[in-house]
Amino acid sequence: MKVTGKTAVYGIFGYPVKHSLSPLMQNAAFSERGIDAVYVPFEVSPENLKEAVGGVKALKVKGLNVTVPHKERIVEYLDYLSDEAELLGAVNTVKNENGELTGYNTDAEGFLRSLVEEGVELEGKRALMFGAGGAARAVGYALLKGGVKFLNVVNRNFSRGKEVGELLGKLGNVLVYPLKESTVEVLLRDVDLIVNTTSLGMKPGDPHLFDYSKIPSGITVIDIIYNPPETPLLKAAREKGCKTVNGLGMLVHQGAVAFEIWTGEKAPVETMREVLKRELYGGNT
Template sequence: MRITGKTEVYGIFGFPVKHSLSPLMQTAAFRALGIDAVYVPFEVSPENLDKAVEGLKAMNIKGVNVTVPLKERIIPYLDSIDKTAEFMGAANTVKNIDGKLYGYNTDGDGFVDSLIEEGIEVRDRKVLIIGAGGSAKAIAYALLKSGVNRIVIANRTIEKAESLADKLKGIGDVNTVSLLNINSVIDKFDILINTTSVGMEEDDPFLFDYNHIKSYMVVVDIIYKPFETKLLKVAKSKGAKTINGLGMLIHQGARAFKIWTGKEAPVEVMRKVLLEGLK
């Protein structure tokens, strides 16, 4: 890569950020389209976020992705945010235009893009989401906007699920169930989505009795490392369609890329470099 005085700078704010695969993915996308730009990680602690934002503007960094624990914290520093970031109270993409910072949230729409890529129709489907955190909120919001018929949120702490459901009820049909009670209702859903971190470790327990998964279901785990969690392994053995979180990672990044450059991201290039990075 040839860096010149015209090379534009993009990056990612996070804490920690060393594990991020976004530099691999976005750098490959810039190269594939011949865009004179670099993408670098910036490890920004929450207490230094104000200084980092001022540095972003002072150094004319063109845009950044934002990851945990800064997605919510960065909102007050932005001049404008889109409707999704406003609803989420969190932004994962920032574009700098002449010192004005514009915030977006591409997580949920990136998730829906990953389903569409796999040939999954979401309109009029019934969806069970496990977990009630930020990822669940982004995914549920995007699915409801895309025409999902009904969403049920399952969580161990039912109060947290109910709090999220209350925020979403103005958009569509959203209800809750205790994670302890989902074995008897799983067969009522077309799509099951795990948004928790359970499954990242080999010795993680099952979220529920996976033998209740049906062959007609689509089972999605937003974890991508390991590439196939226990949930997905069992679901595949039951004949269900399975999808991991790699597509969501790619497509939320692809949407950020388009926000910054105005160009369609080279998705297959991004996928290839991520797969190589995960190996």
């Protein structure tokens, strides 16, 4: 990579940010497209967020990704928001156009594109989503935008679930339930699509969300976790003959949508996916 006085600067705000895979993915994309740009990590602590956003304008940083814990708080420091970012109250991508900052949320579109790629249809489907965190908002939005018949949301913290239910209820038919074995068992009788948006399944030895032997055979099961590539939920679902999808596609496509917002060019999706696969799984999968 040759950095000169003309090289454009992009980056990611996070705290911590060391674990982020975005620099790897976006630098590979710039290089593949021959764009004179560099993408760097910025470790921004919550108390410095406002100054850091001011710094983006002062330093003419052309674009940003935003990760935990800044996705919600950055909203108040931006000039404009896309419809999705406004509804979700969260931003993961910022574009700087002549000093005016617009916030976008590419997680929902990234999730949808990953499903299109996997041939998963949403129209008229009965969906059951576990989790009510930041990712759940974007995924739930995407499911409803994709035309699911209804969305049942299950979360351990019921009041957090209710908040998400209220937000997503503006877009379609959404009901919220507490994470209880007997409740989940009933919900599993009426489902075409299960989506896990909780962090359960990332660590070896994590408890199961519910009794996975109850997954109906032949449905679609999606886990937005990308490491490990096959969580216990996905393994159980695959063994039941279900179609399974992990979170790598969502990760790649949320980055691809951000790249397209910044550059106006089509993202080199396969290059981005390969660089992530190599980093995460050493090329195995």
